[in-house]
Amino acid sequence: MKRSKKIEESFFKVLMVIATYSILAVLALIMYSIFAKGIKAMSWEVLTTVPSGGYYYGKGGGILNAILGSLSLAFGATLLAFLIGLPVALYINVFLVRYKNAVRMIRFILDLVWGIPSIVYGAFGFSMMILLGIQTSLLAGTITVTLFILPIMIRSMDEILRTVPIGLSEAAYSLGSNKSELAFKIFTRQTISGIITAILLSFGRGIGDAASVLFTAGYTDNLPNSLMEPVATLPLSIFFQLSSPVPAVQDRAYASALVLTLIILLVSLFSRGLGKRYHKTKINF
Amino acid sequence: MYLLNRIQRHRVNYTWMIVSLVLVASLPFLLFLGLYLKSFLLIHDYHLGDLLFSKEWKPGSGKFGFYPFIVGSIWVTLIAMLISGPICILTAIYVTQYTKKRFLRIMHPAIDILAGIPSVVYGLWGILVIVPFISDFVGPLFGVKTLGYSILAAGLVLSIMIIPFILNILIEIFRTIPIELKEASLSLGATQWETIKHVLFKKALPGIIAAFGFGLARAFGETMAVLMVVGNVVNLPKSVFDPGYTLPALIANNYGEMLSIPKYDSALMFAALILLAVSLFFNLVMHFFIDRYNKLAA
Known part of the structure; x- marks a missing residue:
């Protein structure tokens, strides 16, 4: 009896170790293959030029259109989502803090929206575009991605704003501040590191998503120069170039994947670093 | 210093908040309504049962059977869950019960990076690694000839993609279980594993x-x-080595031609509507379970 117990425990312990390290190993394998393939295909030309004639048959050019397109789309979407998301997160935590049921309901809706797959946002964005008569464009893509990252932005800000101690609100009220001053001047300053993390997290989500921009942002070989024109994005440039039969074009898909992965790694590194920095204005209770 | 006085600024801020809140809270209803109206043409002309369970997909001649796509999606999802489920439970127990806190500090960034990798990059990795692995190794092992682009490949790639989501929640759950429960069980003479199996679990x-x-x-x-990686062939897969097609892939692959064939756009919007409904349903039910867990834990 005693022996079998021991055997069972060590058996499962071995399984656990295998499971844990296999996750780390898979991550290492993914990183290795992206970097190994990507670095081989990387060059200045790929990074700094737009596709030239015959690009899709393996001739010269690069993915600058996709890099700039993705960055401008993700910046725009993050900014819009921030402008809509911050007041909502503040409203929940300052104005509605007494109405527990209302808050629970709003958080519940946000969680539901968070779970909706991005392709559904893409399809919805597309149907709205037909309805309003808008072509595939930077604007349409930006709005779709905004909707997609909005719940992520709000919920991550909300998680931080929740941690603000009630004493801080009481102190502010007692000094005569009103609710919106409490929200915008005190809550935001107390949680600035968390807010930055939320912004970076949403930015990373927005720049990496392909399904929502597939119908809405379109694709072009030119640099983005107007809100109403189609724009290239990195995820789609990976997707399209990978389906080409020409090896030189496929190589540039690997380079694009490396660029995208690096951007996302940088963003997540930044959010870790910044999160620890901005504690100057924070009041500890 | 400011253009408006305090009260006016408060009013502006308040309006801004309320407008944003209404916009966000109406989002799921807007999504549902928009997609429903777009797919209304199809739902109106066909039986819902026919749409969901008919096997014929010939948009050109007006035949819209979503069954192959639904079955494909279910296959892929189940394979992904079967692989990632046990791995996540084992890992979550290991990192919360058997290792030092320091180990979590390695594990958390790893999980974050896995969660952050965009899905196209996972797809690319799947084509580079998983597809050849299946066509050259797993297929011959089972004596099956396969191109590699298959239900199994999609399930494998997907299982890795959802590990960070599941694992994050599981680690959080195992961490918040009160230590007293564990102590009580251990003090009664149970071993660590018995405690995990009978109490924590x-x-x-x-x-x-x-x-x-x-x-x-x-x-x-x-x-x-x-x-x-799934192969994108409209058929009912007989084994995991067959290529298949999923609902999201159907939408993504055909948006280019959807306006040229009558009712095609309605059909694709209907597919999006199914996805939306499934996502909302699952999230709703699971929130019920999470609430119950929170109440039990409190």
Whole structure:
């Protein structure tokens, strides 16, 4: 009896170790293959030029259109989502803090929206575009991605704003501040590191998503120069170039994947670093 | 210093908040309504049962049977869950019960990076690694000839993609179980593993179900990575080595031609509506389980 117990425990312990390290190993394998393939295909030309004639048959050019397109789309979407998301997160935590049921309901809706797959946002964005008569464009893509990252932005800000101690609100009220001053001047300053993390997290989500921009942002070989024109994005440039039969074009898909992965790694590194920095204005209770 | 006085600024801020809140809170209803109106043409002309369970997909001649896509999506999702489920539970128990806190500090960034990798990159990795692995190694092992682009490839890639989601929730759940429960069980003479099996596991069960449900919903709607490795052939897969087609892949692959064939756009919007409904349903049910877990834990 005693022996079998021991055997069972060590058996499962071995399984656990295998499971844990296999996750780390898979991550290492993914990183290795992206970097190994990507670095081989990387060059200045790929990074700094737009596709030239015959690009899709393996001739010269690069993915600058996709890099700039993705960055401008993700910046725009993050900014819009921030402008809509911050007041909502503040409203929940300052104005509605007494109405527990209302808050629970709003958080519940946000969680539901968070779970909706991005392709559904893409399809919805597309149907709205037909309805309003808008072509595939930077604007349409930006709005779709905004909707997609909005719940992520709000919920991550909300998680931080929740941690603000009630004493801080009481102190502010007692000094005569009103609710919106409490929200915008005190809550935001107390949680600035968390807010930055939320912004970076949403930015990373927005720049990496392909399904929502597939119908809405379109694709072009030119640099983005107007809100109403189609724009290239990195995820789609990976997707399209990978389906080409020409090896030189496929190589540039690997380079694009490396660029995208690096951007996302940088963003997540930044959010870790910044999160620890901005504690100057924070009041500890 | 300011253009407006304090009261006016308060009013502006308040309006800004309310407008944003209404916009956000109406989002799921707007999505549902928009997609429903667009797919109304199709739902109106066909039987819902026919649409969901007919096997014929010939948009050119007006035949819209979503059955192959639904079956494909279910296959892929189930394979992904079967692989990632046990791995996530084992890992979550290991990192919360058997290792030092320091180990979590390595594990958390790793999970974050896995969660952050975009799905096209997973798809690319799937084409580079998983597809050849299946066509050259797993297929011959079972004596099956396969190109590699298959239900199994999609399931494998997907299982890796949902591991961070499930694992994050599970680690959180195992961490919040009160230490007293564990201490009580250990003090009665149970071994560590018995405590985990009989006490922690039972306590965490609603949470585990919820975590799996969230992962399942996520996997069901995943588009690009699946699209790139699943093979995109409209048929009812007979084995996991057959190529298949999923609902999200159907939408993503055909948006270019959807306006040229009558009712085609309605059909694709209907597919999006199914995805939306499945996602909302699963998230709703799982929230119920999470709430129950929270109440039990409190």
